[in-house]
Amino acid sequence: MKVLIVEDEILLAKQLKSLLQELEPxxxxxGQTNSIDTTVQWLQQNEEPDLIFMDIxxxxxxxxxxxxxxxxxxxxxxxxxxxxxxxxxFKVNSIDYLLKPINxxxxxxxxxxxxxxxxxxxxxxxxxxALVKQLKGSVGSxxxxxxxxxxxxxxxxxxxxxxxxxxxxxxxxxxxTRSNQKFxxxxxxxxxxQVISPNQFFRANRQFILAHDMITxxxxxxxxxxxxxxxLPLEEDIIVSRxxxxxxxxxxxx
Numbered sequence: 001m002k003v004l005i006v007e008d009e010i011l012l013a014k015q016l017k018s019l020l021q022e023l024e025p026x027x028x029x030x031g032q033t034n035s036i037d038t039t040v041q042w043l044q045q046n047e048e049p050d051l052i053f054m055d056i057x058x059x060x061x062x063x064x065x066x067x068x069x070x071x072x073x074x075x076x077x078x079x080x081x082x083x084x085x086x087x088x089x090f091k092v093n094s095i096d097y098l099l100k101p102i103n104x105x106x107x108x109x110x111x112x113x114x115x116x117x118x119x120x121x122x123x124x125x126x127x128x129x130a131l132v133k134q135l136k137g138s139v140g141s142x143x144x145x146x147x148x149x150x151x152x153x154x155x156x157x158x159x160x161x162x163x164x165x166x167x168x169x170x171x172x173x174x175x176x177t178r179s180n181q182k183f184x185x186x187x188x189x190x191x192x193x194q195v196i197s198p199n200q201f202f203r204a205n206r207q208f209i210l211a212h213d214m215i216t217x218x219x220x221x222x223x224x225x226x227x228x229x230x231x232l233p234l235e236e237d238i239i240v241s242r243x244x245x246x247x248x249x250x251x252x253x254x
Contacts, residue, residue: 001024001026001027001028001050001051002027002028002030002047002049002050002051003020003027003028003029003030003049003050003051003052003053004030004031004032004033004039004042004043004049004051004052004053005017005029005031005032005033005052005053006032006033006034006039006052006053006054006055006058006063006066007032007034007053007054007055007079008034008035008055008057008058008059009055012055012079012100012101012102013032013034015101015102016053016079016102016107017029017032019102019104019107020107022104023104023107023108023111024111030046030049031046031049034058034059035058035059035060036058036060036061036063036065036066036069037060039054039058039063039066040066040069040070043066043070043072044070048072048073048074049074050074050118051074051075051076051077051114051118052072052074052075052076052077053076053077053078053079053098054066054076054077054078054079055078055079055080056078056079056080057080057081062190063078075114075117075118077096077097077098077110077114078096078097078098079097079098079099079100079102080097080098080099080100081099081100096109096110096113096114097110098110143160143195143196143197143200144160144195144196145159145160146158146159146160147160147163147175147185147187149175149183149184149185150183150184151183156183158175158177158183160196160197160200160201162177162178162179163175163176163177163178163201163211164176164177164178164180164210164211164214164230164231164232165208165209165210165211165214165230165232166185166189166192166201166208166209167189167207167208167209168188168189168206168207169207172184173185173186173187173188173189173192176232178211178214178231178232180232180233189203189206189207189209192209193209196209198251199212200212202248202251204228204238204239204240204244204248205238205239205240205241205244208238210228210230210238212251212252214230214231214232215228215229215230215252216229216230216231217229218248218249218252221239223242224242224245225239225240225241225242225245226239226240226245226248226249227239227240228240
């Protein structure tokens with residue numbers, strides 16, 4: 001059985017290799033990559049492995065981008081440092097996850113699950129595209145409830161119910177409260193989008209994620225786009241693309 005390891009931390013990759021060789025001596029480490037680009041190249045140039053161990057956070061971005069560039073049909077066991085609330089979407093029969101630092105017993109359980117589902121039963125593999133969508137927004141009620149932000153020399157916890165919108169500018173991301181307080185946050189908007197409720201917030205475009213009840217009006221704009229107005233003053237227009245317009249209307253209840 002051939003395995004591909006996708007991990008950008010050298011020590012963690014070595015640890016995983018060592019545990020695999022200890023638990024499953026017959027497994028062959030067929031390849032090791034450390035980024036989105038090298039993984040895509042490897043999958044394009046080599047025969048697909050029987051199993052992939054894949055880190056979520058890679059040096060050049062999140063591993064989800066791999067699935068948009070190459071078709072992956074084999075099962076994947078994700079390795080991640082994410083909190084458990086962001087991981088429940090992985091709990092399906094075809095794919096498992098390991099929380100870093102990797103525990104030998106948890107790895108053993110994941111391998112047993114893989115063998116039972118795909119080696120012995122030969123069960124069809126669930127669509128990875130569907131799984132990625134599930135991770136990005138369908139984690140039940142386990143969404144982030146607050147963000148820790150810096151205010152002067154102290155740290156302040158802001159509940160998501162207090163958030164009016166998130167936005168990015170000049171490579172920085174910000175959280176803006178309903179009282180129009182602005183805080184820098186240590187997350188990209190892509191990361192924020194993954195952990196907040198899609199019922200409460202909408203990603204209008206690359207720069208803005210808006211709370212539902214902060215939107216006061218929606219106007220038809222050029223070429224099928226939409227222009228949004230919110231309860232707080234803004235220096236720029238918030239435009240929803242033509243491609244997202246119908247999704248936004250459905251989200252708003254139109």
